[in-house]
Amino acid sequence: MNILDKIVAHKKSEVAAAKKRFSYMFLEESEYFTCPTHSFKEFLTAPDRTGIIAEFKRKSPSKGVINDDVKVEDVTMGYNAAGASALSVLTDNHFFMGRKRDLTKARLVNQIPLLRKDFMIDEYQIVEAKAIGADVILLIAAILSPEQIRTFAALAKSLGLSVLLEVHNLEELERSIESNLDAIGVNNRNLADFTVSVETSYQLAKHIPEEFLKISESAISNPQTIKELKQAGFNGFLIGENFMKEADPGKAMAEFVKEL
């Protein structure tokens, strides 16, 4: 079993347990449930922002523990002050040491789009994303059927959430693309074996229709790469480890942004 299969298997049992403990009705009681969301498109195309989607990630299956010594409020406020267009917070606990509570803590102190970074395999998680304060959900093409992508995206839209579809190759892109998506993210990391190449973004860019935001995800560690990705038509740049590996990730981002 590759890592992605393991994550999905674990996620299925996690979601089944969560569903038993908290009903949909309970989720809908959240104060966030009726709150208006921040538009991913608007913030990513705002001229006074960097296009960077800055990620809070303590640990990953590929790198192990990256940073377990920082507070989510401090890091996300630092990212925001450094010009992040959006924030990404891992909520998977078993593989990434994230918590749903991390996302809600980031929500309380930031007024820019907040992406729930998790492995969505069930409608319940989308309703839950809204209830914990997210603005954007991630749908990973590698683990979802076109039918699931369609129904999950429609549900997200009905809740006012933006949808980021993640693809890693042309086949995933072609089978998954549909009108309820807001952004297409090209993951430069192959989630099945962890190899990374920014080339993946350049190769797929021309196949992404104009109407969708283009995001390049993972393995970005150099401001020059962002300049080149912008030239290739990318609007957004998802960066995690390069900032999180530093003692003060917000400060690391502020330094990085000076060279853009």
Ligand SMILES: O=P(O)(O)OC[C@@H](O)[C@@H](O)c1c[nH]c2ccccc12
């Ligand atoms: O830390 P990096 O290499 O900058 O990557 C960030 C982000 O793209 C990565 O965390 C990611 C991309 N797609 C995912 C899906 C699930 C979990 C994590 C991810």
